[in-house]
Amino acid sequence: MNTSSEASGQHLAVRVLLFATYAELAGRALVELTLPSPATVQDVLRRLRAALPGAEWLPDQPLAAVNRSHARLSTPVRDGDEIAFLPPLAGG
Amino acid sequence: MNTSSEASGQHLAVRVLLFATYAELAGRALVELTLPSPATVQDVLRRLRAALPGAEWLPDQPLAAVNRSHARLSTPVRDGDEIAFLPPLAGG
C-alpha cells in the first residue's frame, strides 16, 4: 500500500471476479478492492492475495482480463474497471 | 486388329460402359466388344472408336476403370472384364 498516494487521494476502485477453481479456492466470486493509483493487474492480484485468505492459492501468473478482454499482468487498470482472474480455460 | 491371334482363337470379350458426356457423345452407355488377346485398356478404347460412331469424340486419354477400380490405359484387360471410360469427375 502506497501511503503517499493514499494521502493524496489518488485511488481507484475495481471489481475483481473469480471463476471456477479460483472462486472455490478464494471462497468468493466477487471482491471489491481499492488501490493506490496508478496500478496494474499485477497490483490488483497482489492486493487480492493480501485481502482475501484463500487467494494466496492463486498462481503467480494467472490468465487475466480487464473489462472482458484478455490482459497482461502489466496492463494498467483504471477506476471502475472489471478485473477477472481466469483458471485454465476448458471450453468445448 | 491382330489377324494371327484372331486366327488362333485367342480373343476376349469385354463390356464397355460409358457415362455422362461420353455416353451422350457416343449415343450409348453400353457396348460389348471382342478383341484379340492380349489387350489393354488402350486397345479397348481404340476398338471402341473404330466400332462406334461418336466415340471418336472421346479424348485420347480418358479416365478409365477396370472392374470398378481406376485403371491406366496400359492396364491389361481379361475376358469378361467390365471397362468404363469416365468423364471428368464432378461429385460433391
Added chain:
Amino acid sequence: MSPYLTHAPVDLNSLLAAVSAPERGGVATFLGLVRNHQDGRTVARLVYSAYEPMAEAEAARIAAEAEGRWPVRVALSHRLGDLAIGDVAVAVVAASAHRAPAFEACRYVIEELKRRVPVWKKEFYADGSVLWVNPTRPGMGAPPESVPTT
C-alpha cells in the same frame, strides 16, 4: 458401411448416429450444398448421376483408408438425381476422441471423394443452357490431380 449413394435427401443425423460413440468427442463434418452459381452463370437446378457400383466401392475404399490412417470412424453419403439450390449433395462425418484427427480425416475423405468417385453433375442454368460440369476445364473449378490406379 451404409450405401454411399442415395436418391433421398442426405440424412445428416443418421450419419452422425453412425459414427457417434461415448469415447469420440470430436466430430468434423463437411456438407456440400448445391450452389446457385458456376463460373458466373446462375444455376437453376442440377442432376447428379454415377457409375453406381464403382462409386460405392470407391467410397468404401476411401472410408477404409481414412479409418486406417487416423483413429476415426467416418460416414458419408452422396445424393443422386434432381437437386435444387441449397440441397445437400454430399455429406462426410468423421468422429474421433480428439478434434485434429477428426478434421484431417474429414478433409481427406471429401478431397478423395471428389478426386476418385465416379459421380457426374449436369447443370441447368437460368439462361436455359445445360452443361455437364467439368472441373478440369480452365475456369471450372480446380484442376484434377492424378487418380490412383490398381
Added chain:
Amino acid sequence: MSPYLTHAPVDLNSLLAAVSAPERGGVATFLGLVRNHQDGRTVARLVYSAYEPMAEAEAARIAAEAEGRWPVRVALSHRLGDLAIGDVAVAVVAASAHRAPAFEACRYVIEELKRRVPVWKKEFYADGSVLWVNPTRPGMGAPPESVPTT
C-alpha cells in the same frame, strides 16, 4: 451474431440455417461432444460454466476474425450447465462458396474458442471424484498457447 452461450441443447440446424445461402456451397462443421473418459478416468457427467459476458464478447471477436480472414459466414454455440455423455458441448459451422476456406475457418474458430473463451468444465467421475479440468496440466490435454491481450 446470435448468443454463443446457451443452457439449452445446441441446435445444429439453426446454426446451419444461420450461415446458409445459395452462393455458399461448402459447409464445414465441428461438434464437440462430451466424452466418457479423461486421462483414463470414466466421466459420468460434467458441468460447464463461463464468465458469460466476456465469453460472448470473445466468441464474437473470433467469429469476426474468421469472417475477415476468409470468405465465410460462421455460427457457433456452446452449452452451459449439466451435460451428459454424448451431449453436444460446442458447435462451430463455417459456410463458404468453396470447401477449403470453410474447413480453414471452422478449424480456426474451434482452436481460438478453446484458447481464448472463458469457459470451464467440472467433471464428475464414475469413482465419485470431481475435478475442474485443466488442459494445461501435463497429461490433461494439450498445453495452451499464449492468449492475445489487448
